[in-house]
Amino acid sequence: MKKDLFKVTTKTIVATGIGAAIFMLLFMYVKVPSPVPETSFQTAYGLSAFFATLFGPIAGALISFIGHALSDAVQYGSPWWSWVIASGVSGFIFGFAFKRTKVEEGEFKGKDILTFNVIQIIGNLVAWVVVAPVLDILIYQEPVNLVFTQGFTAAIMNIVSAGVIGTLLLVAYAATRTKKGSLAKK
Amino acid sequence: MNTKMKLFSYNTVDTPIHQLSGLTKLICFLFLSFAVMYSYDIRVILLIMAFSVYILRVSRVQYSQIRTMVLYVMVFVLTNLVITFLFSPEMGVELYGTRHVITKLVGSISLTWEQVLYQVTKFFKYISVIPLGMIFLLTTNPSEFASSLNGIRVNYKAAFAVSLTLRYFPDIQREYHDISQAQQARGLDLSHKAKFMDRFKNALLIIIPLIFSSLDRIELISNAMDLRGFGKSKTRTWYTCKALNRADYVALILSALIFAGSLAVSAFINHSRFYNPFL
Numbered sequence: 397m398k399k400d401l402f403k404v405t406t407k408t409i410v411a412t413g414i415g416a417a418i419f420m421l422l423f424m425y426v427k428v429p430s431p432v433p434e435t436s437f438q439t440a441y442g443l444s445a446f447f448a449t450l451f452g453p454i455a456g457a458l459i460s461f462i463g464h465a466l467s468d469a470v471q472y473g474s475p476w477w478s479w480v481i482a483s484g485v486s487g488f489i490f491g492f493a494f495k496r497t498k499v500e501e502g503e504f505k506g507k508d509i510l511t512f513n514v515i516q517i518i519g520n521l522v523a524w525v526v527v528a529p530v531l532d533i534l535i536y537q538e539p540v541n542l543v544f545t546q547g548f549t550a551a552i553m554n555i556v557s558a559g560v561i562g563t564l565l566l567v568a569y570a571a572t573r574t575k576k577g578s579l580a581k582k
Numbered sequence: 583m584n585t586k587m588k589l590f591s592y593n594t595v596d597t598p599i600h601q602l603s604g605l606t607k608l609i610c611f612l613f614l615s616f617a618v619m620y621s622y623d624i625r626v627i628l629l630i631m632a633f634s635v636y637i638l639r640v641s642r643v644q645y646s647q648i649r650t651m652v653l654y655v656m657v658f659v660l661t662n663l664v665i666t667f668l669f670s671p672e673m674g675v676e677l678y679g680t681r682h683v684i685t686k687l688v689g690s691i692s693l694t695w696e697q698v699l700y701q702v703t704k705f706f707k708y709i710s711v712i713p714l715g716m717i718f719l720l721t722t723n724p725s726e727f728a729s730s731l732n733g734i735r736v737n738y739k740a741a742f743a744v745s746l747t748l749r750y751f752p753d754i755q756r757e758y759h760d761i762s763q764a765q766q767a768r769g770l771d772l773s774h775k776a777k778f779m780d781r782f783k784n785a786l787l788i789i790i791p792l793i794f795s796s797l798d799r800i801e802l803i804s805n806a807m808d809l810r811g812f813g814k815s816k817t818r819t820w821y822t823c824k825a826l827n828r829a830d831y832v833a834l835i836l837s838a839l840i841f842a843g844s845l846a847v848s849a850f851i852n853h854s855r856f857y858n859p860f861l
Binding site: 404405406407409410411412414416417418420421422425426428446458462469470472474536545569 | 658669751
C-alpha cells in the first residue's frame with residue numbers, strides 16, 4: 397500500500413497536467429474575496445483535494461504547486477513562493493486519502509467522507525497555519541501577527557472549500573463508477 | 583469572466599533576450615529573484631530593479647502586454663503596505679533595534695523612520711521581482727519551458743506535466759467558457775443579482791461538468807502517451823531544446839555574480855539581511 401501511494405504512472409502525469417490547468421483556471425476566476433486582505437475563498441482547493449484523492453500525493457502536490465505558481469506568474473509576474481510551497485504541501489497531504497476510500501468502487505459515504513475530511517483538514521492546517529506563515533516570515537520577513545491572521549483565514553476557507561466542493565465532487569464521481577459486485581452470477 | 587486574458591502572450595521579436603535559451607532565462611530569473619528575495623537592503627534591491635527594468639526595455643516588451651499584471655501587482659503591494667502598518671506599526675523598530683519617531687498618530691501608534699524604511703524596502707522588494715518575471719514569461723517560448731525545467735534537473739515527468747498544463751490551459755479555459763454560456767442560456771444566474779449561496783451553487787454546476795469532461799480527457803491523453811511509450815526510459819530529449827552559446831554563458835555568469843553580490847553585501851557589509859542606517 398505504501399509503495400502504491402507514490403507510484404507515478406503516465407496517468408498520474410497527465411492528471412497532474414490537466415488538474416493543474418483546471419486549478420489555475422479556478423484559482424484565477426472562480427473565487428470569492430474575503431474580508432481579510434490578500435486572502436480569498438478559493439474553489440481551487442476543492443479541486444486539488446478531489447484530484448489528490450483520485451491520483452495520489454504526487455499528483456496532488458504537483459497540481460497545487462504548478463497551478464498556484466503559474467497563476468501567480470500570469471497574474472503578478474512572479475510566484476509568491478511561500479504560499480506556492482504551502483499549496484504544494486496541502487495537495488501532498490490531501491493525497492493520503494488516495495486508496496483509503498472506496499470511491500473507485502462507486503461508494504463514497506459515511507466513513508469515507510469522514511476519512512477524506514479528516515485528511516483534508518490536517519492538510520489545510522499544516523499548510524496554512526504552519527508552512528505558509530513560517531515561510532512568509534523566513535523569506536519575506538512579514539509581520540508575525542499579520543501572516544498568522546492570513547494563515548488562519550486561509551486555513552478555514554480552504555477547509556470549507558475542500559470539505560464542501562471536494563466531498564460533492566467525490567460523491568458525484570462515485571456515482572459514475574460501476575459498483576463493486578454489481579454484476580450477479582446467475 | 584475575461585477570456586481574453588492570454589497566458590504567456592509570447593511573441594517572437596528579434597532581441598538579444600529572446601535569443602537566449604529558455605534554460606538560461608529560467609536560471610537567471612531564479613538567481614535574480616532569489617537575490618531580491620533574500621536581501622532587505624534597499625540599495626541592492628534598487629540596483630537589481632534598475633537592471634531588470636533595463637532588460638525589460640531591451641527585450642522590447644510593450645506596456646499593453648503587461649498592463650493587467652502591473653495593475654494587479656500595484657493593488658497587491660498597496661494593500662500589503664496598508665495592512666502591514668495596521669497589523670504591526672512597530673515592525674521596523676523591532677527589526678532595526680532603534681526608534682526615531684516622526685510624528686505621533688492615533689493613540690499609542692506613531693510613525694517611525696524605522697517603519698518607513700522597512701515598508702519602503704518591502705515595497706520595492708515586491709515590485710522589483712515583477713519585471714524579472716515578466717521578462718521571463720514574455721520572452722520564453724512556452725514549449726521551451728518544459729525543456730528548461732528539465733535542464734535545471736527537474737524530473738522530466740514533472741516537467742512534462744508543466745508543459746501539459748500550458749498546452750491544455752487554453753482548451754480548459756474555452757471549455758469553461760462554453761459550459762458557462764450553455765448553463766446561462768438555460769437560465770443559470772451568475773451575475774451579482776443572484777444570492778451568494780445561489781451563485782456558489784451555480785458556479786458548482788459549471789465546475790462539475792468541466793471536471794468530469796476533463797477526467798475523460800485524462801484517460802484519452804494518458805492512453806495515447808502510453809501507446810507512444812511515454813516514461814519507459816530514465817531521460818528524454820526535447821525538440822525545442824537549444825544548445826547554450828556565448829551570450830547564454832555571459833548572462834548566466836552575470837546573474838550569478840549579482841546573486842553572489844547580494845549575498846556578499848548581506849554577509850560582509852550589513853552583517854544581516856537588513857541594511858541598518860540607524861546604528
